[in-house]
Amino acid sequence: MAGSLGWMDWASAWIHITTETLLQRIYTCHLPQRLPIPLLNDFTCIITGATSGIGLETAKQLAEAGAHVVLACRNTAAAQALVHEWQNQRDHLSGPIDVEVMELNLLSLSSVRAFAAAWEARLEPLHLLINNAGIFSMSSPQKFSQDEIEEHMQVNHIAPALLTLLLLPSLSRGAPSRVVNVNSDMQWFGVVDPDDLNLNRGTRKYTSTAAYSASKLAQIYFSSVLECKLPSHSGIHVICVNPGIVKTNVTRTLPKIVQAIYDFFGFFSLSSLEGARSVLFCATDPQVVEYAAALRAEGWPVCPYYSSDCKPTATSRHAQNISLAFKLWEKTKEIIGLSDEDVDKLLEAANTAIAAPYFKEDIFSEPYDYDDEE
Numbered sequence: 139m140a141g142s143l144g145w146m147d148w149a150s151a152w153i154h155i156t157t158e159t160l161l162q163r164i165y166t167c168h169l170p171q172r173l174p175i176p177l178l179n180d181f182t183c184i185i186t187g188a189t190s191g192i193g194l195e196t197a198k199q200l201a202e203a204g205a206h207v208v209l210a211c212r213n214t215a216a217a218q219a220l221v222h223e224w225q226n227q228r229d230h231l232s233g234p235i236d237v238e239v240m241e242l243n244l245l246s247l248s249s250v251r252a253f254a255a256a257w258e259a260r261l262e263p264l265h266l267l268i269n270n271a272g273i274f275s276m277s278s279p280q281k282f283s284q285d286e287i288e289e290h291m292q293v294n295h296i297a298p299a300l301l302t303l304l305l306l307p308s309l310s311r312g313a314p315s316r317v318v319n320v321n322s323d324m325q326w327f328g329v330v331d332p333d334d335l336n337l338n339r340g341t342r343k344y345t346s347t348a349a350y351s352a353s354k355l356a357q358i359y360f361s362s363v364l365e366c367k368l369p370s371h372s373g374i375h376v377i378c379v380n381p382g383i384v385k386t387n388v389t390r391t392l393p394k395i396v397q398a399i400y401d402f403f404g405f406f407s408l409s410s411l412e413g414a415r416s417v418l419f420c421a422t423d424p425q426v427v428e429y430a431a432a433l434r435a436e437g438w439p440v441c442p443y444y445s446s447d448c449k450p451t452a453t454s455r456h457a458q459n460i461s462l463a464f465k466l467w468e469k470t471k472e473i474i475g476l477s478d479e480d481v482d483k484l485l486e487a488a489n490t491a492i493a494a495p496y497f498k499e500d501i502f503s504e505p506y507d508y509d510d511e512e
């Protein structure tokens with residue numbers, strides 16, 4: 139079991155992150171500030187953490203494209219205020235948006251179960267789940283959730299994993315459907331020990347960077363195993379995406395002076411609108427499904443991983459460690475309290491799903507032009 143990164147992995151992580159940070163504006167310069175997405179009528183999506191940053195922009199654009207959007211948030215008052223604001227921005231020609239707010243606190247597994255039970259009781263199809271909510275508590279000490287899980291691991295991996303599994307029946311009803319996990323290139327620095335997900339055994343010292351990067355790598359492992367377990371005819375795909383270095387509220391826990399330094403280097407960062415592009419691309423573009431199907435057919439051990447330029451990209455070498463991925467899958471099931479039978483039952487729903495084409499082709503022959511709207 140890797141207790142730390144080997145020097146080669148460490149060096150390639152630094153090279154990768156530095157290059158991405160400095161060059162992401164160049165890599166993404168071919169993209170419009172706001173990514174055109176197709177009309178999404180009769181399309182339902184749930185997005186977590188939509189009250190801020192990348193999630194907010196993503197949710198707003200999905201709603202403006204006509205989707206029924208569920209904002210799964212812990213701060214429901216802030217989410218309701220956003221819905222109100224978005225509705226007020228609409229004119230009589232564009233009509234109302236179809237957005238609702240449901241409470242979800244990822245720091246509590248019982249909140250995740252309650253959310254999933256409330257949603258599943260409707261027996262409605264779900265076409266898209268975006269696990270966007272995440273934390274990087276950079277200047278805080280190590281903290282544990284009420285489920286006694288280290289907070290980064292809980293919010294960024296464990297709770298979204300439970301949510302995804304519990305929503306598989308809805309995703310099957312909505313198939314073809316997608317799960318888009320907003321990941322991070324910090325996974326390059328990640329080391330996951332399934333027996334020490336809380337980073338408290340002393341084999342590795344806790345730092346917020348170690349905890350954040352481990353949680354993001356864990357999410358890739360989990361996504362890869364789920365993608366591999368979902369039958370190809372299910373039409374459900376699991377995709378991870380790195381939105382880039384984006385100026386959001388993610389720096390909120392940093393001391394003011396460090397926030398000022400971040401702002402100074404703002405030139406290299408993407409705006410939330412720009413950060414939402416790769417998430418929206420993974421959520422709606424048909425190429426993503428084709429790529430996912432091709433990877434699956436080849437038996438590639440890692441789920442599709444996209445970067446901020448909306449192109450598939452390589453994960454770190456250790457993200458390809460499929461035996462570790464399976465160990466993490468088992469450990470995750472144990473932590474979230476789902477037995478093999480429970481998970482088999484949830485996967486069984488996917489087994490019976492029959493995928494139809496993702497979108498009508500005519501939608502893509504004429505890309506939606508947002509410039510006309512503004």
Ligand SMILES: NC(=O)c1ccc[n+]([C@@H]2O[C@H](COP(=O)([O-])OP(=O)(O)OC[C@H]3O[C@@H](n4cnc5c(N)ncnc54)[C@H](OP(=O)(O)O)[C@@H]3O)[C@@H](O)[C@H]2O)c1
Pocket residue numbers: 186187188189190191192193210211212213242243244245269270271272273274293320321322323380381382383384385386387388389
């Ligand atoms: N910004 C970047 O440079 C960057 C780079 C790579 C990856 N990412 C990833 O992008 C995603 C979005 O981050 P962001 O930069 O947009 O950050 P952000 O502005 O801080 O937004 C994070 C969102 O997650 C929600 N959230 C946090 N803890 C939660 C919990 N316990 N339960 C439910 N919701 C919770 C927050 O809700 P509250 O408002 O209630 O706290 C907020 O809506 C994260 O997964 C992050 O790891 C960001």
